[in-house]
Amino acid sequence: MSAGRSTPFNAASLALGLAFLYVPLLLVVAFSFNASRLATVWGGVSVRWYAALLENGPLKEAAWLSVRIAVVSATLATVLGTLAAVALARGRRFPGRTAFTGMIYAPMVMPEVITGLSLLLLFVALGLDRGFWTVVVAHTTLALAFVTVIVLARLRELDPELEEAAIDLGATPLAAFVTVTLPLVAPAVAGGFLLAFTLSFDDLVLASFASGPGATTLPMRIYSSVRLGVTPEVNAAASLMVLAAFAAIGGAAVLSRPGRRA
Template sequence: MRRLTWFNATSLTLGFAFLYLPMVILIIYSFNASRLVTVWGGFSTKWYASVFQNQAFLDAALVTLKVAMASSLAATVLGTMAAYVLVRGGRFYGRTLFSGMIYAPLVMPEVITGLSLLLLFIAIGLDRGILTIVLAHTTFSMCYVSVVVSSRLVSFDRSVEEAARDLGCSPFEAFRLVTLPIIAPAVVSGWLLALTLSLDDLVIASFVAGPSSTTLPIKIFSSVRLGVSPEINALSTILICIVTVGTITASLMSKRAVRQRQKEEQLAVQA
């Protein structure tokens, strides 16, 4: 194992400081009693109370949560299906085009994606609202789910699935009872990634959102354009805490699932 040199330690310190020091400063100033975000006026939690009393922020947060839950669920289902077809489908007519269309949103600029979806919704006469945001977020996030699930399916031991087929399971039952539980950590990871991307999206949502479907990132961006207020710092701190708790919870669940699967494999070997 290589020792940690001073160069590596300095690089890590500067890198983490560049990434996380602004967040730390934001969290500290969210407890600032002064209305001026650059002048410390004492410790106070009044801005957190102000956030929960701001109806515009609450409405935007509700819209964001609805869109994130719906789009992440749809993206997980469609992305898992696409990954299964790409890994298990073998060679079929149009496979190159299909895989290219699945992975295109990974490299496509968000401005182009948002503008193209806006033109599509206008062409088909679909009014912009929560539905259009859900469709847009599902479109660009399902490719991330597909990548995560595909990486798990590639290393999947197909002999377990074949054994289930030999015992009388249909292809769908083998997938539901054997394959899906094994790849569940990857599916959950893809769902969390899609959920995070939806909660964080600003560019695409700004193209396809309607007047009555303002998401929280759009609301924050419009508020910041008029000047950063302590309420924005408090709201951002709340979001950071939610993301942190969700990440830690998902990591613990994933480790628990891995340990459980290892125990089951050991019991199967001993039997």
């Protein structure tokens, strides 16, 4: 492997790139412990802004709503996305396959303002009250594609003969899938669930369209205070969100370790 050797240029570009990605997040976390009221001027270490968060009723309410929406929509997206992945892995060729794959992946690249607006117009046309469930539907539609991508990648690594063997031994196709394939792809399914959870928990645009009065999610609440300026309290809330995301990634990393495949 003489040709693919790493050079100092490679190492430097990677180090700079990663610094670019992480320094902003680290600054927010560091300044969430800033004692000063001026959000960007250091004034000593303090946890007062975290204490202030605990007393911020509307913010806590919004966070709890976001958690509930994320759990429900991630569950739905995981079930639907896994089914879609199985369909794509099994049916190499079926009528409408191109249209089906296009429909699954389109929400990933489609600008969120378009997806959000179109869902809102659907909800209005149906006369639905906007709130918890309409946001759940919007987030499920977006996250489904991401779950499909993750689960499909794992399904393609599997040996199809395992399931075939179970069927040859008399298992029904459903039983063979549940007892053989599903345990093997379980880590990817769990990873997909965690990604769907964070996508929902972090979403501002879809929720702004799909939500109604009385259902304000955490990103919606943060957005309205960010527009008014940088505050130490938002730094603290942002740090907690970064921490939650890192916990989710840690969970996903442990679940999808190659060593756990068998």
